[in-house]
Amino acid sequence: MSDSPVIKTMRVVPVAGYDSMLLNIGGAHNCYFTRILVILTDSAGRTGVGESPCHASTLALLARFRPQIEGSDLLRLNATVATLFASDARHQQTAHTDDIHIPQMNPEKFYNATAAIEAALLDLLGQHLNLPVAELLASGKQRDRVPVLGYLFYIADRNLTSMDYQAGHAGGDAWLQLRHEKAMDADSVVRLAEAAADRYGFRDFKLKGGVHHAEVEVETVNALLTRFPQARVTVDPNASWSLDEAIYYGKQLAGRIPYLEDPCGAEQGYSGRETLAEFKRATGIPVATNMIANDWRQLQHALQLNAIDIPLADPHFWTMRNAHTVAQLCHEWGLTTGCHSNNHFDVSLAMVAHLGAAAPGDRLTAFDTHWIWQDGQQLTQHAPQIRDGFLELPEGPGLGITLDMARVEAAHELYHSLPDKNRNDALGMQFLIDNWTFNAKRPALLR
Numbered sequence: 001m002s003d004s005p006v007i008k009t010m011r012v013v014p015v016a017g018y019d020s021m022l023l024n025i026g027g028a029h030n031c032y033f034t035r036i037l038v039i040l041t042d043s044a045g046r047t048g049v050g051e052s053p054c055h056a057s058t059l060a061l062l063a064r065f066r067p068q069i070e071g072s073d074l075l076r077l078n079a080t081v082a083t084l085f086a087s088d089a090r091h092q093q094t095a096h097t098d099d100i101h102i103p104q105m106n107p108e109k110f111y112n113a114t115a116a117i118e119a120a121l122l123d124l125l126g127q128h129l130n131l132p133v134a135e136l137l138a139s140g141k142q143r144d145r146v147p148v149l150g151y152l153f154y155i156a157d158r159n160l161t162s163m164d165y166q167a168g169h170a171g172g173d174a175w176l177q178l179r180h181e182k183a184m185d186a187d188s189v190v191r192l193a194e195a196a197a198d199r200y201g202f203r204d205f206k207l208k209g210g211v212h213h214a215e216v217e218v219e220t221v222n223a224l225l226t227r228f229p230q231a232r233v234t235v236d237p238n239a240s241w242s243l244d245e246a247i248y249y250g251k252q253l254a255g256r257i258p259y260l261e262d263p264c265g266a267e268q269g270y271s272g273r274e275t276l277a278e279f280k281r282a283t284g285i286p287v288a289t290n291m292i293a294n295d296w297r298q299l300q301h302a303l304q305l306n307a308i309d310i311p312l313a314d315p316h317f318w319t320m321r322n323a324h325t326v327a328q329l330c331h332e333w334g335l336t337t338g339c340h341s342n343n344h345f346d347v348s349l350a351m352v353a354h355l356g357a358a359a360p361g362d363r364l365t366a367f368d369t370h371w372i373w374q375d376g377q378q379l380t381q382h383a384p385q386i387r388d389g390f391l392e393l394p395e396g397p398g399l400g401i402t403l404d405m406a407r408v409e410a411a412h413e414l415y416h417s418l419p420d421k422n423r424n425d426a427l428g429m430q431f432l433i434d435n436w437t438f439n440a441k442r443p444a445l446l447r
């Protein structure tokens with residue numbers, strides 16, 4: 001294609017940043033988190049970027065995909081991405097190539113790798129056409145800002161560890177200090193919510209559950225609702241509650257919360273899709289999920305069982321364009337569009353902003369973002385902003401961001417200095433409970 005820019009180089013840059021000791025069913029967030037940037041340059045001299053969760057398998061896959069991306073025509077983006085989907089890497093459990101060992105490959109890593117490449121290609125295409133990425137997604141740009149929620153966690157006492165958790169800065173913004181301090185009960189989570197609302201204007205909150213007994217987490221939700229009576233508050237125990245517990249506590253919350261996220265999961269021979277369908281019938285509470293409808297086949301089964309109302313299609317799990325298609329299905333089929341997140345840098349924040357900006361219709365629940373825990377560690381020259389409870393769409397073509405290469409190189413160096421580069425939330429948790437191990441059916445502190 002003679003008039004298409006050609007992809008010249010694909011650089012894969014693993015990067016690291018700092019995190020707080022946030023608790024979830026998997027344990028405690030490490031003091032470091034890692035991500036991958038895919039940086040593409042084209043023959044027109046432009047640079048495009050995408051971000052994904054980091055894992056050795058994803059890095060190996062990206063190395064394997066690089067020859068298919070370099071030399072490709074930008075305007076043949078559809079064909080390029082389709083080639084990745086057609087590759088056997090999508091389904092492989094383990095794989096070897098001549099020079100690359102891909103350990104324990106699974107489809108999630110395939111999607112992570114493909115999502116970062118696709119986002120970088122969309123960024124370049126948008127710049128070439130002088131259009132924001134939101135305009136390139138099928139519904140086109142619907143809005144300039146996307147509602148996001150205040151994502152709250154219980155925070156363990158970092159002083160109980162020998163890990164390199166950072167301290168906050170006293171005297172400044174309350175959020176920037178409190179996000180590093182212990183917050184293990186309802187009152188301290190309410191203080192966190194107040195500080196987050198002051199800084200970002202949130203109207204909606206999500207509490208990461210699966211930490212304490214369900215009763216304590218429901219008490220925290222109640223405390224948040226008392227403090228913020230107009231807010232939409234929910235809790236996500238990551239399926240650690242039994243179906244019976246979910247129904248019992250769900251009935252206590254019914255009518256006061258807009259939805260519950262993954263309240264229960266597989267148990268006693270029944271799948272998570274089946275137990276969530278039973279939960280919905282028993283309580284009438286809408287269900288959001290990032291656990292049981294993460295690809296087309298899972299989504300089909302979840303919808304056939306009427307198990308969910310809000311598929312939280314994360315662009316890093318689906319790719320931006322597929323997550324947008326999920327949003328279109330939500331719009332056409334009477335479901336609600338939402339979005340899951342993991343800890344991330346601001347390239348992902350821009351990806352989520354464009355996805356939300358292009359979601360059709362007005363049945364949109366506030367999108368997740370972990371960014372408030374990472375705010376201040378941006379890798380772009382101007383990170384997208386959260387104001388008044390909304391994530392603002394960056395201005396300019398493509399993703400509307402420009403990498404700050406000095407910061408990227410520093411984050412890359414930090415990554416290389418880490419002994420442990422894949423996410424492992426058990427490490428920090430073992431400072432709190434000796435020999436702690438993960439149990440999908442038990443909140444983290446119940447051992």
Ligand SMILES: O=C(O)[C@H](O)[C@@H](O)[C@H](O)[C@@H](O)C(=O)O
Nearest residue numbers: 024236238290340341342343
């Ligand atoms: O601790 C976390 O960062 C969260 O639990 C995530 O790992 C998780 O994916 C969460 O965001 C979720 O919604 O389930």
Ligand SMILES: [Mg+2]
Nearest residue numbers: 236261262290
């Ligand atoms: Mg979740």
